[in-house]
Each structure stands twice: as structure tokens, then as C-alpha cells.
Amino acid sequence: MKTFLNDLKNELIKNKVDMEEIAEIIHDHEEMIATAMEEGLTEEEIPARFGDPKILARELAEQSRIQSKRIEKDGYTLYKSFTPEEQTLNVFIQMVAEDVVIQPSEDDDIHVYYQGKGHIDRYEISYSKDTLKLQAPKTLGLLFMRSSSDDIDFLIEIPKRLQIEEVKQHGVSSDVRYQNLDANKLIINTTSGDLSIQTAHFQYVKVNTVSGDLVFEDVKIGEFEASQVSGDLKIERAIIEGNIHSSTVSGDIEINDTEANEVEFSAVSGDVNGKEFYPKTIKFKSVSGDMNLTNKESREIKVIKNSSLSGSINIHS
Amino acid sequence: MNAQFKRGIIELCVLSVLVEKDSYGYEIISKLSEHLDVGENTIYPILRRLTSDDYFKTYLEESSEGAPRKYYQMTKKGFIYYLSLREEWDAFIGGVYHVINQGGKKNEDILKRFKERIDQE
Numbered sequence: 001m002k003t004f005l006n007d008l009k010n011e012l013i014k015n016k017v018d019m020e021e022i023a024e025i026i027h028d029h030e031e032m033i034a035t036a037m038e039e040g041l042t043e044e045e046i047p048a049r050f051g052d053p054k055i056l057a058r059e060l061a062e063q064s065r066i067q068s069k070r071i072e073k074d075g076y077t078l079y080k081s082f083t084p085e086e087q088t089l090n091v092f093i094q095m096v097a098e099d100v101v102i103q104p105s106e107d108d109d110i111h112v113y114y115q116g117k118g119h120i121d122r123y124e125i126s127y128s129k130d131t132l133k134l135q136a137p138k139t140l141g142l143l144f145m146r147s148s149s150d151d152i153d154f155l156i157e158i159p160k161r162l163q164i165e166e167v168k169q170h171g172v173s174s175d176v177r178y179q180n181l182d183a184n185k186l187i188i189n190t191t192s193g194d195l196s197i198q199t200a201h202f203q204y205v206k207v208n209t210v211s212g213d214l215v216f217e218d219v220k221i222g223e224f225e226a227s228q229v230s231g232d233l234k235i236e237r238a239i240i241e242g243n244i245h246s247s248t249v250s251g252d253i254e255i256n257d258t259e260a261n262e263v264e265f266s267a268v269s270g271d272v273n274g275k276e277f278y279p280k281t282i283k284f285k286s287v288s289g290d291m292n293l294t295n296k297e298s299r300e301i302k303v304i305k306n307s308s309l310s311g312s313i314n315i316h317s
Numbered sequence: 318m319n320a321q322f323k324r325g326i327i328e329l330c331v332l333s334v335l336v337e338k339d340s341y342g343y344e345i346i347s348k349l350s351e352h353l354d355v356g357e358n359t360i361y362p363i364l365r366r367l368t369s370d371d372y373f374k375t376y377l378e379e380s381s382e383g384a385p386r387k388y389y390q391m392t393k394k395g396f397i398y399y400l401s402l403r404e405e406w407d408a409f410i411g412g413v414y415h416v417i418n419q420g421g422k423k424n425e426d427i428l429k430r431f432k433e434r435i436d437q438e
Contacts, residue, residue, distance in 0.1 A: 028361065031384060032342040038383070039347070049346055051359035059362045067369060117371070117394065122401070 001033050004046045004053060011057030017064055025060060076113035076155045079120055082127035083109050089162045090131045091183075093169040098136060098152050099193075100169065102178045105157030118152035130165075132156070194231075213251075244279070265291070284313055292316075324363070327355065329406055331363050332391070332399040335373065341386040364389060372398050 005026055012022045033046060041049065050056065071078035089110075093100055105111055110132060114120050124135040134154065158164065164183035169176060174193040178186075181200045188195055188207045195207060196215045203222040207214055212231045216238055223242040226233055233246060233253045240260035246253060247266045255274040263279040265272050265286070272284070272291040281302040284291050293301070293315045306313055330353065334345050346360050367373050372395030377385040391399070420427055 025361075025365075028342060028387060031386060032346065032361075034384060035341065035343040035380075035386065036347070039343070049343075049350055049355070050361065051355075056359050056361065059359060060365065063362055063366055119398070119401070 001030075001037065001043065001046065003043075004033065004050070005029060007053035008057060011053050012060065015057050015061030017057070017061050021060075021064055073113055074155065076115045076153075078111060079114050080112045080125055081109045082112075082132070084127075084130075084159065084162055086130040087161075087163055088130050089158065089164050091156070091158070091164065091167040091169075092131060092133045092135075093167075093171075094135045095154075095169070095171040095174040096136045097173045098154060098171075099175040100134075100153070100171075100177070101155045102167070102176075102181055103155070103157055104160045104180050108159050108161065110159065110162075111155075111157040113155040113157070114152050115155075116152040120152060123152070132158075282313075290314070325402075326406075327353070327360065328363050328367070329399075329402050331360060331367070332372075332395065332402065335389055335391045336396065336399050339388045339390045341378075341388050345389070367395065371395075 008029060009022060009026055012025065017025075029050065033041075033050070036046070036049060047053070091102070110127060112125055112134070119137070122137040124133060124137075126133050134156070158181075164181070166185040166187065167178070167181070167183050168185075168187045169189070171188075171190040171193045174190060175195070176188065176190070176193060177196045177198075178200060179198040181197075182202075183200075184203045186197075186202045186205045186207075188209070190209045190212050192211045193209070194213045194215075195209070197217070197219055199218045200216075201220045205221050205223070206225045208227050209231050210229045212228070214226060214228070214231060214233045215236075216234070217236045218238070219235075220239045221241070224240050225245045226247070228246075228248040228251045230250045231248070232251045233248065235255045235258050237256070238258040238260075240258065243262040243264065244260050245264045248270045249268045251267075251270045253265065253267070253270060253272045255272070255277045257276045258274075258278070260277075260279040262281045262283070264283040266284075267286045267289040269288045270286075271289045274291075274293045274295075276295055276297075277293055278295065278297070278299050279301060281304050282291075283305040284303070285305065285307045291313045295316070301315060303313060303315075327349070330349050331345060334340055334348055340348075342361065342364065345364065346355065349355050349360060364373070368375060368389065371392055373389045374392055375387050375389055378388050380386050420430065
């Protein structure tokens with residue numbers, strides 16, 4: 001017993017396991033071996049049951065290295081890093097309830113961080129050629145056993161130098177926050193998740209949501225399409241080079257300090273409110289919603305179509 | 318057999334022991350070594366890793382023979398992990414059986430068919 005324990009201890013020291021951990025491992029083995037010998041195990045049989053001290057120590061050392069190597073950031077733990085192989089990148093995200101944040105990375109690699117106690121190993125997280133993919137586990141069998149403590153949230157970092165072609169995210173109740181992001185296309189489909197975009201540049205944005213709220217701040221967007229049922233839409237300090245198409249049933253729309261080409265709103269009962277909002281033309285279609293614009297500059301805004309039943313359009317300048 | 322694969326199987330075995338009842342280190346080791354050669358696939362590191370991942374927690378209990386023993390107890394998280402591994406294992410082994418038994422289970426039959434084919438050549 002003494003020999004085995006001494007050998008194990010020496011091997012652990014050789015493998016640079018820290019002393020506190022060694023003490024615990026040795027203590028556990030003292031207890032297990034004592035029990036084994038009470039039950040009639042002989043000295044020679046020890047390695048057959050507990051393993052060769054050399055192999056055992058190597059395995060334990062490797063394990064403790066993995067655990068201490070955890071890199072943390074804003075409460076997230078680094079899960080995987082990828083070195084980009086191409087100049088362009090597509091991001092494909094399929095989630096259920098997991099929140100996702102995307103921001104630029106500080107180095108030249110793509111990083112995927114996570115937080116929460118869920119099973120990170122059951123997510124498909126891969127990068128190949130020019131596509132980064134994050135996918136929630138497909139097995140629905142155990143879904144009923146999900147509890148809030150199993151939730152996982154993600155933080156994705158993408159190097160600035162990569163040209164992002166498309167970011168596509170599907171979610172059910174996932175909240176999404178993107179900051180400092182330049183991409184060609186942004187496509188989001190979610191049921192109740194909220195979306196917040198800060199300081200970003202897109203050629204084309206298309207968002208479909210039922211009850212999720214959408215917030216765009218400090219953005220430059222080519223074409224913008226949003227379809228909502230009850231969620232609100234808020235656009236602050238934006239330049240929309242092309243057109244805005246927004247349809248909602250009962251959600252309200254608020255647009256401030258924004259310029260746009262042609263704007264088409266169609267709402268059932270949602271209102272449209274704007275301050276310092278200068279589109280060139282407006283098409284407004286509503287059953288009972290109102291539209292109110294309050295602008296300081298008296299630029300011409302053409303109202304092309306006004307098919308509001310009981311709502312009114314007011315432009316003050 | 319592939320070491321990584323074997324380790325996964327031992328892990329499932331450890332989980333299967335603890336899903337039934339709380340158990341101390343040597344009890345787990347001796348239960349597994351009744352049926353499996355565990356010498357080269359050490360169990361203790363698995364216990365340690367699963368404990369630090371919160372799949373097990375431990376407590377000390379006095380034993381009649383001497384020093385208190387460290388008992389391992391499966392957590393709810395551990396149970397969910399066990400179920401997912403179990404599900405994977407059942408699907409995998411089912412597939413393997415399907416493939417290796419496609420010509421029937423009997424070695425004589427397999428040998429007979431093989432011989433016939435070899436003789437034709």
C-alpha cells in the first residue's frame with residue numbers, strides 16, 4: 001500500500017499537479033486501498049484494481065490541466081476557438097432559448113464562449129471553410145426534463161478583418177444582441193426573442209418575429225424588412241439607404257434621428273411615432289393606428305398612400 | 318479497442334452503478350472489475366471528473382471497519398447526463414448488432430457461406 005501511494009505521489013509531483021490536489025487524491029486512495037485490503041485484496045493486486053501509478057497520475061494531471069485552463073470573459077467561459085481559413089464568413093445559428101451575443105474579437109480568431117450549466121457538449125459548434133455553425137441539440141426526447149438551470153447562453157467573437165456575408169439566426173425565445181458588426185445580410189427568425197443591434201452596418205436586414213421587440217441603434221442599413229405581430233420596433237440614429245418595409249399587427253414603431261428613402265408601414269392597431277425622422281416618401285396602411293412625426297427641419301416628405309381607416313397622419317415641423 | 322471509446326463505456330458503467338445507489342470508491346471499482354478489466358482504464362479519474370462537473374456530489378460516512386468513507390451520490394444533472402449517454406449507447410449498440418448480425422448469429426452458418434464463396438474462386 002505504501003509503495004503504491006508513494007509511487008502515485010511522486011508521479012503526480014512529476015506531472016506538476018498542485019499540492020492541494022495531490023493531498024486529496026492520495027487521501028482518497030488511502031481510504032479506497034484500506035477498504036480493499038479489509039475485503040481481502042493483496043498488495044500485489046492493487047495496481048490491477050487502481051491502475052498503474054504512472055498512467056493514473058498522467059490521466060489525473062491531464063484532467064486538472066483541462067480544468068484550470070478555462071478562459072473566462074465577462075462571466076462566459078471559452079469553449080472553442082477557430083482560425084479563419086477564408087476572408088469571408090457565414091454565420092448560421094439555430095437556437096431554442098439560448099441568448100446569443102455577437103461582437104468583434106480582439107485577435108484574429110473566432111471565439112465561442114458560453115455560460116450556464118447546460119450540456120455544452122451536446123451543441124453542434126463547428127467551423128469549416130467559411131461557415132460558423134451553432135446548433136442546439138436536436139434530440140427532443142429529453143426536452144421535458146429541461147429546467148432553467150440547464151440553459152446556456154453564447155458569446156461569439158468574430159475578427160474585424162473577416163468580411164461577413166450572412167448572419168442567419170433561428171430561435172424560439174432566444175434573445176439576440178449584436179454589436180459592432182458589419183455584414184452583408186442579416187436574417188433573423190424568432191418567436192418571442194428580443195433583438196438588439198448596436199453600431200452595425202448591413203446591406204440587407206430581414207427580421208420575422210411574433211412577440212419579440214426589435215431595437216436598432218446607430219446603424220447603417222441598405223434595405224430593411226421587418227415583420228412583427230405584437231413586438232415593438234425601435235430605430236435610433238440610423239441611415240437607411242434604401243427602403244424600410246415594416247408590417248405589424250399591434251406592435252408600435254418608434255423611429256428617431258433617422259434618414260431613409262422610401263418607407264412603407266402597414267399596421268393594424270400599432271402606432272408609428274417619429275422624431276427627426278426624414279424619409280423621402282411614406283406609404284402608410286393601417287386600420288386604427290396613428291402616425292405622428294415631429295421634425296425640426298421642414299424637409300419635404302411625400303405621403304404616397306394613406307389607407308388608414310380610423311387612424312390619422314400628422315407631420316409637424 | 319480505441320482508448321477513448323473504452324473510457325466512454327467505463328464512464329457509462331460508473332454512472333449505471335451510481336444511478337442505483339450511493340456508493341464508495343472501492344465498492345464502485347470492485348463492482349466494475351468483477352465484469353471488466355479495469356486495470357488499464359482507471360476508474361478513479363472518471364469519478365473525480367464527473368464530480369467536478371457536478372454530475373456527482375460526495376459525502377463522508379463512518380464505516381464499521383475504520384476510517385470514514387467518501388460516498389458518491391448522483392445529482393439531477395448527473396442523471397440527465399446518464400440518460401443521454403444511455404440513449405446514445407443503446408442507439409449505437411443497436412446499430413452495431415444490426416450490422417454484424419445481418420447474416421445471422423451462428424458462426425457455423427457464416428463460416429459455411431464464407432467457405433462457399435472462397436471455393437468458387
